Amino acid sequence: MSVTDRTRPRAAAAEAAVPARPAARTPLRQRFLGSGTRPGFLSYGLLIAFLVSSAYPLWWSAVIGSRSNETLGETWPPLLPGGNFWKNVGEVFDTIPFWLALGNSLLISSIITLSVVSFSTLAGYAFAKLRFRGRNGLMLMVIATMAIPTQLGIIPLFMVMRTLGWTGEIGAVVVPTLVTAFGVFFMRQYLVDVIPDELIESARMDGASMISTFWHVAIPAARPGMAILGLFTFMTAWTDFLWPLLVLDAGNPTLQTALSQLQSARYVDYSVVLAGAVLATLPLLVLFALAGKQLISGIMQGAVKG
Amino acid sequence: MTTTVNRPAGPPSGRTVAKTKPTFKQRLNVFDVKASPYFYVAPFFILFALVGLFPLVYTFVVSLYDWHLLKGQGDFVGLGNFVEVLQDRFFWNSLFNTMSIFLLSAIPQLAVALFLAAMLDQNLRAKTFWRMSVLLPYIVTPVAVAMIFTNMFGEQYGLINNILGSLGLDPVMWKNDTFASHVAIATMVNWRWTGYNALILLAAMQAVPRDLYESAALDGAGAVRRFFSITLPSIRPTMVFVVITATIGGLQIFTEPRLFDPVAAGGTQRQFQTTVLYLWEMAFQRQNFGKASTIAWLLFLIIVLFGVINYLISRKIATADGPRGAKVRLSRADRKRIERTNR
Numbered sequence: 001m002s003v004t005d006r007t008r009p010r011a012a013a014a015e016a017a018v019p020a021r022p023a024a025r026t027p028l029r030q031r032f033l034g035s036g037t038r039p040g041f042l043s044y045g046l047l048i049a050f051l052v053s054s055a056y057p058l059w060w061s062a063v064i065g066s067r068s069n070e071t072l073g074e075t076w077p078p079l080l081p082g083g084n085f086w087k088n089v090g091e092v093f094d095t096i097p098f099w100l101a102l103g104n105s106l107l108i109s110s111i112i113t114l115s116v117v118s119f120s121t122l123a124g125y126a127f128a129k130l131r132f133r134g135r136n137g138l139m140l141m142v143i144a145t146m147a148i149p150t151q152l153g154i155i156p157l158f159m160v161m162r163t164l165g166w167t168g169e170i171g172a173v174v175v176p177t178l179v180t181a182f183g184v185f186f187m188r189q190y191l192v193d194v195i196p197d198e199l200i201e202s203a204r205m206d207g208a209s210m211i212s213t214f215w216h217v218a219i220p221a222a223r224p225g226m227a228i229l230g231l232f233t234f235m236t237a238w239t240d241f242l243w244p245l246l247v248l249d250a251g252n253p254t255l256q257t258a259l260s261q262l263q264s265a266r267y268v269d270y271s272v273v274l275a276g277a278v279l280a281t282l283p284l285l286v287l288f289a290l291a292g293k294q295l296i297s298g299i300m301q302g303a304v305k306g
Numbered sequence: 307m308t309t310t311v312n313r314p315a316g317p318p319s320g321r322t323v324a325k326t327k328p329t330f331k332q333r334l335n336v337f338d339v340k341a342s343p344y345f346y347v348a349p350f351f352i353l354f355a356l357v358g359l360f361p362l363v364y365t366f367v368v369s370l371y372d373w374h375l376l377k378g379q380g381d382f383v384g385l386g387n388f389v390e391v392l393q394d395r396f397f398w399n400s401l402f403n404t405m406s407i408f409l410l411s412a413i414p415q416l417a418v419a420l421f422l423a424a425m426l427d428q429n430l431r432a433k434t435f436w437r438m439s440v441l442l443p444y445i446v447t448p449v450a451v452a453m454i455f456t457n458m459f460g461e462q463y464g465l466i467n468n469i470l471g472s473l474g475l476d477p478v479m480w481k482n483d484t485f486a487s488h489v490a491i492a493t494m495v496n497w498r499w500t501g502y503n504a505l506i507l508l509a510a511m512q513a514v515p516r517d518l519y520e521s522a523a524l525d526g527a528g529a530v531r532r533f534f535s536i537t538l539p540s541i542r543p544t545m546v547f548v549v550i551t552a553t554i555g556g557l558q559i560f561t562e563p564r565l566f567d568p569v570a571a572g573g574t575q576r577q578f579q580t581t582v583l584y585l586w587e588m589a590f591q592r593q594n595f596g597k598a599s600t601i602a603w604l605l606f607l608i609i610v611l612f613g614v615i616n617y618l619i620s621r622k623i624a625t626a627d628g629p630r631g632a633k634v635r636l637s638r639a640d641r642k643r644i645e646r647t648n649r
Contacts, residue, residue: 211342
């Protein structure tokens with residue numbers, strides 16, 4: 001809003017200063033491409049095209065997933081979903097332990113999120129607000145480790161899990177991602193500006209210990225940042241595929257590894273596969289509808305700070 | 307303070323108590339101040355060393371041995387695994403496929419994301435709606451994306467070949483043809499990530515001071531000119547960030563090629579077998595942990611190399627002609643323009 005207010009008088013000045021320019025443009029072209037302050041039809045047209053390409057693959061999956069395998073052979077796919085969705089979903093339930101997988105995914109992602117957010121906030125607060133010897137050196141280590149692809153250590157990790165007898169258990173999926181360097185970096189960047197130093201000093205003057213200062217001053221200020229980090233950590237844990245595929249078996253899968261079993265069945269019914277894909281996306285669609293704004297501001301804040 | 311007041315009044319025994327009590331408290335306080343930071347950062351470093359760093363380093367140890375999935379550690383072979391892997395044409399094939407898919411996804415993705423960000427950086431109605439609409443694919447997990455697009459790119463009954471057929475065109479062999487399969491896999495990556503990257507670039511674009519655009523517009527620069535001489539130079543650091551993240555992720559692509567052909571690991575002719583997929587095949591199908599670790603370690607070196615190259619290029623670009631130069635030029639022009647209009 002403030003942008004329009006600021007640009008309008010300037011744009012008017014521009015027209016006054018260079019009278020030849022606006023006259024040279026035909027009004028039609030201006031309506032199409034937009035005047036300086038409001039974009040024209042062309043912009044909205046292109047955005048609608050993007051919207052269609054974003055949404056159509058999902059919609060198409062819902063259409064095929066609610067019909068039968070034969071629909072896939074039709075030249076032009078039908079535009080609307082059919083009535084077979086629940087029948088296909090029933091077959092999904094027969095093929096894979098869907099509810100167990102959903103529960104596992106929820107549990108794994110929640111534990112990882114809780115752990116990453118807690119440890120990142122603690123370390124990020126120390127790096128942002130406390131003075132200690134070796135702070136800069138340690139922070140450099142955090143930044144350097146962010147670029148290291150730790151996922152490539154899967155072979156020793158697998159050997160360790162097998163030695164511990166954890167393969168097939170949820171714990172084996174959780175443990176390798178209990179902390180992330182990105183989380184520490186993100187919370188540090190977030191907390192540097194958010195907590196004024198005076199607030200910490202005055203809490204210390206009042207006799208609060210370090211940990212109680214952290215608890216009563218840092219945590220309340222850190223909450224929005226913790227929510228953003230939590231959202232992304234949850235998404236990353238939820239979408240992970242390679243590691244759970246290695247350490248879990250078909251009887252005790254995550255949602256992602258269970259879904260992949262639909263695809264690799266001997267006889268593949270594509271409408272069932274797509275019904276499964278749609279079913280697994282539904283919870284995230286709901287989350288997106290509720291927290292989409294936060295997700296967007298999280299991505300955009302992370303970009304500016306990162 | 308209290309010690310000096312108490313000292314003359316209290317009995318000898320009380321004196322020592324009064325003397326030590328505050329110092330103990332003070333010492334506790336000093337300890338609290340000095341040690342707390344280390345306690346706060348310790349959990350991260352300890353856990354990271356255990357589950358992040360140690361496995362990576364130990365991968366190198368494993369790569370020096372004959373090491374079988376079930377039989378375990380065998381003979382020490384030194385760099386023998388490295389020699390074998392570097393002569394393995396399947397390894398080079400996987401590297402070629404990874405690079406090809408990476409380039410087919412990174413370049414169009416960045417170009418489209420830039421364009422999309424520029425579209426979103428206008429004074430749109432219903433801003434949040436448009437932003438959400440570009441982010442929609444991000445919430446579909448890679449497994450679901452792979453399932454959906456594998457069906458769309460089906461060779462016999464896939465949506466895309468059906469449409470090509472109805473237009474009188476020949477069907478494309480999306481799985482059997484090397485290049486076509488790379489395009490199909492890159493499409494999955496692009497579909498999921500373009501909007502996400504567009505939002506990152508949009509955030510950078512919004513941080514560009516608006517008066518830069520206004521003064522450029524006053525000087526008669528059109529929208530295209532403004533985009534190339536103001537927007538692009540100003541958001542370069544963010545573009546480098548996007549490229550680096552895309553590289554780290556892109557070189558480790560696994561889910562999409564794994565599920566594109568659920569039976570063979572990367573196609574019947576390995577035409578879309580990526581390096582991580584080959585690593586997986588080596589470790590868990592051929593059960594050769596030694597060689598698989600070698601592949602992991604080589605890929606690690608390649609990713610680090612890419613990171614360093616990216617960093618050096620971005621530094622060179624930043625020093626050659628950064629946003630600062632553009633800003634100075636424009637503000638001077640702006641000043642002139644203002645002077646002229648004031649007169």
